[in-house]
Amino acid sequence: MKLHSLKNTVTRKPRKRVGRGHGNNWGRCAGRGDKGQMARSGAVRRPHFEGGQIPLFRRLPKRGFNSPNHKYYALVNLHALDEHFAAGEIVDPEILAAKGMIGKLQSGVKVLADGELSKALTVRAHKFSAAAQAQIEAAGGTCESL
Numbered sequence: 001m002k003l004h005s006l007k008n009t010v011t012r013k014p015r016k017r018v019g020r021g022h023g024n025n026w027g028r029c030a031g032r033g034d035k036g037q038m039a040r041s042g043a044v045r046r047p048h049f050e051g052g053q054i055p056l057f058r059r060l061p062k063r064g065f066n067s068p069n070h071k072y073y074a075l076v077n078l079h080a081l082d083e084h085f086a087a088g089e090i091v092d093p094e095i096l097a098a099k100g101m102i103g104k105l106q107s108g109v110k111v112l113a114d115g116e117l118s119k120a121l122t123v124r125a126h127k128f129s130a131a132a133q134a135q136i137e138a139a140g141g142t143c144e145s146l
Helices: 078-084 093-098 130-138
Strands: 074-077 109-112 122-125 142-145
Touching: 074 078, 074 093, 078 109, 078 130, 109 122, 109 130, 130 142
Parallel strands: 074 109, 122 142
Antiparallel strands: none
16 A cells, blocks of 8 residues: 555535636536625625615514523422432432433522422422422422522
8 A cells, every 4th residue: 555545535625616608507607606795705694684775683672671690490290209219318509410300400500389299308409489399298208409
């Protein structure tokens, strides 16, 4: 094997050489049309440019406010805890993530009172709704805030 006998295994399309005369069908204007901004070299338009018309994102009304300090909690309901955990088990964010019950842990875990809890569990979370805390304690479990 020598350098001149090496062959590329990846098939690549050869580059189209435009503007080299009318014999190859890409002569004269080289596929850019006649005149205008995009016929010039180095022509770039910003994304969502609409030819000078007021762009869509400026035509639509703006409403509301998104706080940069807003916290997003991973939510867990009581019925999910009831079906995934046995009595006396400890529930914390790491175990919930390992079981696939929560996705990305952003600001923490909040337990909500959707469904019924029939087992005594030790639940460790960042927040509890008042109804969820009452149900956990009524079932004989404990709530620990992280």
